[in-house]
Amino acid sequence: MARLTFLVAVALALSSTTVAFPSYGSLAGLSEAELDRIIPLLEARDACPPPGPLKNTSTKLVNDKDHPWKPLRDGDIRGPCPGLNTLASHGWLPRNGVATPAQIINAVQEGFNMGNDLAVFVTYAAHLVDGNQVTDLLSIGGKTPQTGPDPPQPAIVGGLDTHAVFEGDASMTRGDAFFGDNHSFNETQFDEFSAFSNKFGGGYYNLSVAAEFRWQRIQESIATNPNFSFISPRYFTAYAESVFPLVFFVDGRVSDGRLSLPNARGFFQNSQMPTDFFRPNQSIGLDVIGDGISAIASAHPIAPGKNEGVGNYVLDPTSADFDHFCLLYINFVNQTVKSLYPNPTGVLRDALKRNLDNFYSPLNGSDCVQIFPYGK
Ligand code: HEM
Ligand SMILES: *[C@@H]1O[C@H](CO)[C@@H](O)[C@H](O)[C@H]1NC(C)=O
Ligand SMILES: *[C@@H]1O[C@H](CO)[C@@H](O)[C@H](O)[C@H]1NC(C)=O
Ligand SMILES: *[C@@H]1O[C@H](CO)[C@@H](O)[C@H](O)[C@H]1NC(C)=O
Ligand SMILES: *[C@@H]1O[C@H](CO)[C@@H](O)[C@H](O)[C@H]1NC(C)=O
Ligand SMILES: *[C@@H]1O[C@H](CO)[C@@H](O)[C@H](O)[C@H]1NC(C)=O
Ligand SMILES: *[C@@H]1O[C@H](CO)[C@@H](O)[C@H](O)[C@H]1NC(C)=O
Ligand SMILES: *[C@@H]1O[C@H](CO)[C@@H](O)[C@H](O)[C@H]1NC(C)=O
Ligand SMILES: CC(=O)N[C@H]1CO[C@H](CO)[C@@H](O)[C@@H]1O
Numbered sequence: 001m002a003r004l005t006f007l008v009a010v011a012l013a014l015s016s017t018t019v020a021f022p023s024y025g026s027l028a029g030l031s032e033a034e035l036d037r038i039i040p041l042l043e044a045r046d047a048c049p050p051p052g053p054l055k056n057t058s059t060k061l062v063n064d065k066d067h068p069w070k071p072l073r074d075g076d077i078r079g080p081c082p083g084l085n086t087l088a089s090h091g092w093l094p095r096n097g098v099a100t101p102a103q104i105i106n107a108v109q110e111g112f113n114m115g116n117d118l119a120v121f122v123t124y125a126a127h128l129v130d131g132n133q134v135t136d137l138l139s140i141g142g143k144t145p146q147t148g149p150d151p152p153q154p155a156i157v158g159g160l161d162t163h164a165v166f167e168g169d170a171s172m173t174r175g176d177a178f179f180g181d182n183h184s185f186n187e188t189q190f191d192e193f194s195a196f197s198n199k200f201g202g203g204y205y206n207l208s209v210a211a212e213f214r215w216q217r218i219q220e221s222i223a224t225n226p227n228f229s230f231i232s233p234r235y236f237t238a239y240a241e242s243v244f245p246l247v248f249f250v251d252g253r254v255s256d257g258r259l260s261l262p263n264a265r266g267f268f269q270n271s272q273m274p275t276d277f278f279r280p281n282q283s284i285g286l287d288v289i290g291d292g293i294s295a296i297a298s299a300h301p302i303a304p305g306k307n308e309g310v311g312n313y314v315l316d317p318t319s320a321d322f323d324h325f326c327l328l329y330i331n332f333v334n335q336t337v338k339s340l341y342p343n344p345t346g347v348l349r350d351a352l353k354r355n356l357d358n359f360y361s362p363l364n365g366s367d368c369v370q371i372f373p374y375g376k
Contacts, residue, residue, distance in 0.1 A: 024098045024137035026130055026162065027348065028340035035348065039134055044347045047136040048102045050124070050358050053116035054109050059252030059281040062111050063273040067091050079141030079160040080167050080174050080183035082268045083248060087111045088140060089271035097140045101127045101358070104138070112248040115285020117362040124359035125233065128337050129165035133351035141183060165336055168234030169225060170217040172242065173268045178227040185269040192216070193268075194261050204258035207292070210242045211299035218302060228307040232320035232328045233336075235304045236293070243292030252281040286362070297322060326368035329360070338373045349374055 021038050030038070063069070067090040072078065077097030078085045084104065087093040092111040093103060104123045108114040131138030139159030160167055163177035173189050175181050193205070193213060201209040218238075221228040230238070246257050249267050251274070266272040304319035320327035333356060344352055353374050360370045 023135045024132050024139045042134045044134050045136045050120045051105045057283045059278045062279045063277040069272045077139050077141040084140045085271035100136050113280040113283050115283040118285045121362045126166050128355050130162050169228050170221040176225045178225045206258040211296045214242045214296050215300035222313045226310045231304045231316050239293040239296050243289050247284045252278040
């Protein structure tokens with residue numbers, strides 16, 4: 001009897017641990033003892049290799065009858081990225097907001113015609129720092145709100161809401177983490193987005209608006225956020241994300257580089273494509289986005305740095321910048337990933353090595369040489 005009670009207690013303890021640690025929870029930053037306890041409870045999954053480019057890159061209806069917008073159900077996860085949120089709310093991604101990297105790459109290619117190099121690079125960057133390497137799952141936001149009694153649990157980081165490794169400051173429609181919410185749509189910020197679109201774009205978000213508003217958001221963070229950080233990778237993603245709406249949120253039958261405010265609100269706030277929305281008429285990858293980044297950054301140049309107190313923006317010469325793209329890759333791997341996983345073993349190490357290969361693959365053949373923090 002005592003033995004049975006003991007077994008039941010162990011079973012309960014194990015199941016509550018499993019509940020407390022979702023399959024998509026990130027293992028980044030956990031102690032060796034926590035990793036030893038949690039990893040055996042996870043169902044390890046061999047990831048499929050990254051999908052290749054689309055075979056047919058024509059424009060087509062993507063708000064179609066197989067991908068209707070649906071409202072959130074209890075427990076569905078959404079996060080700081082209006083692109084991924086929208087794909088989930090239209091069923092191009094699992095509607096619960098938890099996906100494998102391969103599902104994300106397929107969805108951004110099919111749904112928005114994102115180019116394969118960009119899709120692979122961004123997805124594995126996010127997965128390496130915010131996803132679960134062992135189960136191959138990534139949450140596009142935080143974790144499901146815990147319902148019921150809270151069992152003791154390790155500090156679960158993970159999902160794209162995690163601050164400072166991928167998600168960062170000076171977003172257009174989301175606040176800085178310092179102010180408490182780094183991922184929800186903010187109406188005040190959208191009002192400003194609209195005001196800038198009226199002032200510089202004749203009522204549309206176009207490249208001129210993108211340049212002015214990017215600069216405005218940087219200036220606001222400098223002036224108000226004592227903890228403002230604008231170094232790589234955020235330095236790159238902030239500019240890239242200012243370009244994305246111009247190409248991915250504009251109907252592919254028009255492709256005129258300007259986004260109407262009602263359609264912008266649909267994507268940014270409601271994770272919703274316009275009725276009858278067609279994806280871009282060609283795949284848009286690193287080269288086109290790179291041109292957009294240059295146009296926006298050159299309108300109001302500022303080097304990477306961080307605030308040391310409100311209003312005191314101090315440059316950080318160790319950060320990668322537009323002249324040192326390979327340093328983005330090197331620092332991300334050698335510093336960010338390495339510090340989150342200082343000494344991985346077993347299935348975790350194997351998965352990290354595979355995902356580092358996948359992350360590097362769009363750079364293969366360039367003069368940016370691959371590095372191997374966990375051996376070849
Ligand atoms: C390929 C995988 C993708 C990943 C992992 C990803 C991840 C993210 C993350 C973490 C952010 C938050 C950055 C921040 O504000 O701190 C973000 C923002 C953003 N993403 Fe994505 N994204 C992806 C694809 C896309 C696509 C396909 C689109 C457009 C269709 C898109 C559009 C945007 C935009 C416009 C923002 C800026 C939001 C704002 O500043 O208010 N993303 N993304
Ligand atoms: C490519 O897709 C478009 C839009 O769905 C379709 O009209 C066209 O026939 C396809 N082309 C080929 C070669 O399959
Ligand atoms: C403050 O900045 C540091 C360094 O970027 C970051 O690790 C930390 O999460 C930030 N805290 C908040 C509340 O934004
Ligand atoms: C939205 O942003 C504004 C301006 O930065 C800020 O004052 C406000 O607290 C934010 N609202 C929410 C709900 O976070
Ligand atoms: C944006 O729209 C405004 C108003 O129509 C126009 O003056 C400006 O040239 C446009 N910017 C670009 C890059 O097309
Ligand atoms: C897509 O549309 C743009 C703007 O109308 C046009 O310049 C471009 O040639 C089109 N691309 C394809 C592949 O049809
Ligand atoms: C990566 O880090 C290792 C160990 O800290 C160092 O020896 C190596 O030079 C770094 N690689 C690059 C390319 O910076
Ligand atoms: C890079 O390309 C080489 C030669 O095509 C190939 O053998 C290697 O597996 C590739 N590496 C990665 C990480 O994609
Ligand atoms: C680090 C950080 O500030 N993360 C926050 C992102 O936003 C969510 C929701 O408000 C917070 O719970 C996180 O702490």
